[in-house]
Amino acid sequence: xxxxxxxxxxxxxxxxxxxxxxxxxxxxxxxxxxxxxxxxxxxxxxxxxxxxxxxxxxxxxxxxxxxxxxxxxxxxxxxxxxxxxxxxxxxxxxxxxxxxxxxxxxxxxxxxxxxxxxxxxxxxxxxxxxxxxxxxxxxxxxxxxxxxxxxxxxxxxxxxxxxxxxxxxxxxxxxxxxxxxxxxxxxxxxxxxxxxxxxxxxxxxxxxxxxxxxxxxxxxxxxxxxxxxxxxxxxxxxxxxxxxxxxxxxxxxxxxxxxxxxxxxxxxxxxxxxxxxxxxxxxxxxxxxxxxxxxxxxxxxxxxxxxxxxxxxxxxxxxxxxxxxxxxxxxxxxxxxxxxxxxxxxxxxxxxxxxxxxxxxxxxxxxxxxxxxxxxxxxxxxxx
Numbered sequence: 001x002x003x004x005x006x007x008x009x010x011x012x013x014x015x016x017x018x019x020x021x022x023x024x025x026x027x028x029x030x031x032x033x034x035x036x037x038x039x040x041x042x043x044x045x046x047x048x049x050x051x052x053x054x055x056x057x058x059x060x061x062x063x064x065x066x067x068x069x070x071x072x073x074x075x076x077x078x079x080x081x082x083x084x085x086x087x088x089x090x091x092x093x094x095x096x097x098x099x100x101x102x103x104x105x106x107x108x109x110x111x112x113x114x115x116x117x118x119x120x121x122x123x124x125x126x127x128x129x130x131x132x133x134x135x136x137x138x139x140x141x142x143x144x145x146x147x148x149x150x151x152x153x154x155x156x157x158x159x160x161x162x163x164x165x166x167x168x169x170x171x172x173x174x175x176x177x178x179x180x181x182x183x184x185x186x187x188x189x190x191x192x193x194x195x196x197x198x199x200x201x202x203x204x205x206x207x208x209x210x211x212x213x214x215x216x217x218x219x220x221x222x223x224x225x226x227x228x229x230x231x232x233x234x235x236x237x238x239x240x241x242x243x244x245x246x247x248x249x250x251x252x253x254x255x256x257x258x259x260x261x262x263x264x265x266x267x268x269x270x271x272x273x274x275x276x277x278x279x280x281x282x283x284x285x286x287x288x289x290x291x292x293x294x295x296x297x298x299x300x301x302x303x304x305x306x307x308x309x310x311x312x313x314x315x316x317x318x319x320x321x322x323x324x325x326x327x328x329x330x331x332x333x334x335x336x337x338x339x340x341x342x343x344x345x346x347x348x349x350x351x352x353x354x355x356x357x358x359x360x361x362x363x364x365x366x367x368x369x370x371x372x373x374x375x376x377x378x379x380x381x382x383x384x
Contacts, residue, residue, distance in 0.1 A: 001124050001175075002100045003046040005037050006089040007053045007061065007107030008080040013225050022057040024107035025064070026230065029237030030278050031249060032064065033224060037105040039249035040173065042258060043117040044124050046103055047073040050096040052089050053107075055079050070269060071251060072260025085194030090176075090184035097181055101127045104180075104197075106172030110233050112240075112248055113219035124175055129209025130201060131175040134168035135221040136214075143169035144198055146212045154210040157201055168214060170201070171221050179204075252282045256289060263289040 011018030017026065024034040034051075041049055049068070051061050058077045068075035078092050089104055090097070103124065113119075123131050132154065134146050145164045147156045157170060174197065183203045187195045204210040215221060222233040237248050247253060256266040267286035273279025 001044070001046050001127070002093075002097050002102045003041040003044075003049040004089050004093045004096070004102060004104045005034065005041070005049060005051045005107050006080070006086060006104065007034055007037075007051055007057070009083050009108075011225075014227060014230070017227070022053060022060065023224070024053070025057070025060060026224075028110060028224060028230065028233050029241065029248065030276075033110075034061065034064075034107050035251055036110040036249045037107050037173075038065075039251055039254055040105055040109075040111050040116075040120065041103055042071075042073065042251060042254045042260070044103060044120040045258065046124075047260065048076075048096075049073060050076050050078055050093045051107075052078045052080050052092055055081065070261075070265070071255040072258075072265075073255070083194070085190070086172075086197035087184045087187055087195035087200050090180050090200070091195070094181045094185070097178065099178055101175065101177050102180060104174045104176065108224045109172035110222040110224060110237075110249075111171070111173065111215075111220070112222075112236075113215065116215075116219065119213065119215075123213055127175050127177045129177060129207065129211070130180070130204040132201060132210065132212045133171045133173050133221075134212045134214045135171050135219070136167050136216065137169045138167070140164035140167045140169060146170050148212045148214075152211045152213060153208075154201075154205050154212050157198055157205065159198055168212065169221075170198075170212070171215070174201070176200075176204075247278070247281050250278070250282065250285075253285050256285065263287075 005024075007022060007024040009023065011023035014023055014026075017023075025032050027033070028036060038049070047068075051058075051065070053061055058079055062075075062077055065075050076096060078096070080088060080092060086104070086106065090102070093102070101124075132146065134148075137143055141160055141162065141164060144157055144159050145161055145166055146154060146168045147158075147165045148154055148168070156165070158164065180200060183200050184195060187199050190196045190199070201210060220236065222229070222236060224230045224233050241247055252261075252266055252269045255261045256263060261269075263286045266289070267283055270279045270282030270284075270286055273282060
């Protein structure tokens with residue numbers, strides 16, 4: 001599935017803030033607004049993403065995000081000369097979409113929820129028609145409102161109805177099969193001169209190929225179109241992050257968790273953002289992953305692996321002639337921590353009949369201190 005983020009528009013409701021800067025580059029919490037829709041696409045498993053914005057702002061997004069390779073994804077950019085409707089993103093992105101299904105998300109939508117990633121991946125697995133996402137609102141007169149059957153099949157969509165039939169607002173995230181491109185190309189502009197995304201959805205509705213997935217309790221969908229909404233979204237994110245110690249929409253962490261990059265690459269990204277708290281968080285996540293990986297690797301080490309490590313440390317002939325030390329710092333340089341040294345100590349005791357007491361083993365010591373202690377025992381025994 002291909003991804004598109006529509007980050008255009010003039011953001012007039014936020015004037016004068018957006019007179020010189022795209023709304024989707026404004027901060028929500030501790031990161032740019034565009035990180036939130038980007039995180040949604042990445043959590044869905046999408047790695048090929050087109051970002052659409054104005055001629056003036058595309059270079060700014062490119063400067064912020066680059067080509068995506070440092071996150072293990074691919075970013076490309078396109079221009080929407082003037083706001084001609086959400087559905088125009090499907091026309092602009094036709095070549096990007098190709099023959100694939102597409103996830104289109106608005107750049108000013110913030111989604112959050114514990115099981116959000118699982119729901120997104122499940123719904124994106126085999127899109128037949130269109131999949132919309134609904135969210136209950138207390139003022140449905142302000143939104144596009146969906147009516148569905150008990151199994152989620154879409155019955156109707158009404159734009160800002162005076163007498164809404166439900167309170168399920170259609171959010172700014174849309175999953176489409178490849179027919180969406182041709183549907184969008186065949187649309188006529190509405191009375192306000194735009195290609196309406198609701199018309200795309202209604203085309204699928206008329207074919208009986210539209211469904212709505214409800215995001216109910218445990219999920220948040222936040223609008224950021226007004227100063228009040230922007231502030232509320234920031235407060236929501238910052239409160240969660242402060243209470244939990246976890247970051248919302250941290251794209252570097254998501255890239256790591258999704259397997260797009262490894263821990264070392266994640267750490268480098270965090271280091272590039274230091275000394276900000278965000279950068280420090282990314283480095284902490286990467287360090288934790290590296291530590292977990294070492295521990296897992298140690299559990300899988302065999303005696304043959306340990307013998308290989310020992311040969312690397314003591315020389316190929318495993319002699320005691322190593323500058324006075326049987327083991328040298330290459331053991332540490334290999335990246336093994338104190339847990340690895342404990343395993344090696346056990347191997348030494350078995351294979352070399354070394355008198356290494358349990359008191360000499362302390363996992364709280366640095367690898368170098370422990371290494372020196374092991375060397376001391378070995379050298380003393382060799383002299384006897």
